[in-house]
Amino acid sequence: MHAFKHLKRVVTDWFxxxxxxxxxxxxxxxTFGATGGTMHAEWVINIGVFLVFFLHGVNLSSEQIRHGLKNWRLHFMVQTFTFLVFPLIWLVSDTLLGSHIPSLLMLGFFYLCALPSTISSSVALTGSAGGNVPAAILNASLSSVLGIFLTPLLVSFVVGSGAGGIDLGSTLLDLCAMLLLPLVLGQLLRPLFGKFFSRHKRYTNIVDKLVILLLVYAAFCNSMVSGMWQQQGNTVILSALVGSAVLLAIILWMTTRTARALKFSPADEIAAVFCASKKSLAAGAPMAALIFGANPGLGLILLPIMIYHPLQLIVCSVLAESYANRNRVLAEQQRGAALSAQ
Incomplete structure (x- = not known):
């Protein structure tokens, strides 16, 4: 009966x-949803992400932002997982399994572990799950800025000092255009539209979910168009798929346990789990071209992040629904307790 109820929820859940x-x-x-395709996914998703951040900017109060800045334990945990725990997991894996896995694929896994967290999906999933959105925005933003410096530095420890560099000015400009600009616009227009958007907040959640669906579609389209499945042998693809799935499972378990050990609130736990477990394909693909140049094995190096990216969106989207359902149950229980007390 329980299994049937769960199946029914999955079938009837539009997201x-x-x-x-x-x-x-x-x-x-x-080809329709791939980069450069008819849908122009790179533009559609950018517009969607811009809109999501604008809506979050309108809905964010100054008090929320100040509270987010003070939550240093959450910020420290997320950045430690992103740039320290992930690489340490790779180091252990390389010691145990490195001799059984192609060297370029292992380098690809390290590149995956060295990447910054995502911005749009971390915030969107945190919002849809009822988590601490200001903390998610701050951590995703900080991760992206740190990644500009730390990702090539970490990679250079593995491939040597000739890893290349990053166009810092252009990357920062893109980050400001996609993140800071819509947030600032939202904050500036909050006095005019804040009350209106707070009354229709459920539509903000719908926009979040639609953007996530676009991200998933575009990510899978790019994987298909790249010929990833045709170019590599089944064993290599299977290794990348299993490795990515195991890595995601380990990191989700570790982040959840760490957040609870630190006694984070439910909202902070959601932000910590989603921000600390994500890796950015949007940042990873262009950075790889700069770091590895014309390396003929670039496709194999990118294979783990190309699999991990859509995988993390699917798994974390289901997890976000679970968190949201838990929050609804808790809210109903609290309302019932309050009514009983009266």
Whole structure:
């Protein structure tokens, strides 16, 4: 009976169904949603991300932002996992399994572990799950800025000092355009539209989920168009898939346990888990071209992040629904207790 109830929820949940449909559509129409395709996914998603941050900017109060800045334990945990724990997990894996896995694929896994967290999906998933959105915004932003310096530095420890560099000015400019500008605009217009958007906050959550669906579709489309499945042998692809899944499972377990050991509030736990477990394909692909240059094995180096990226979106989207349902149950219980007390 319980299994039937769970199956019914999955079938009737439009967002979970949307995840499955987006994946299937990417198989049937891969070029449509790929970068440079008819849908112009890079522009559509950028507009969607801009809109999401604008809505969060309108909904964020100054008090929320100040509270987010003070939450140093959460920030420290997220950045430690992103740039220290991930690479340490790779180091242990390389010691145990490095001789059994192609060297370029192991380098790809290290590159995955050295990448910064995502911005848009971390914030969108945190918001839809009922987590601490100001903390998610601050951590995702900080991670992206730190990644400009730390990702090539970490990679250089493995491949040597000739790893190349990053166009710092251009990257910072893109970050400001995609993150700071819509947030500032939202804050500036909050006195005019703040009350209106607070009354229609559920539509903000719908926009969050639609942007996530676009991210999943575009990520799978790019994987299909790149010929990843045709160019590499089944064993290499299987190794990358299993490795990415195991890495995600380990990191989700570790972040959840760490957040609870630190006695974070439910909202802070959600932000910590989603921000600390994510890795950015949007930052990873262009950075790889700069760091590795014309390396003929670039496709294999990118394989782990190309698999991990859509995988993390699917798994964390289901996890976000679970968190949201838990929050609704807790809220109903609190309301019931309050009514009983009266």
């Amino acid at each position: 979970l169904c949307g995840m499955l449909i987006a994946t299937l559509l990417s198989y049937v129409f891969p």
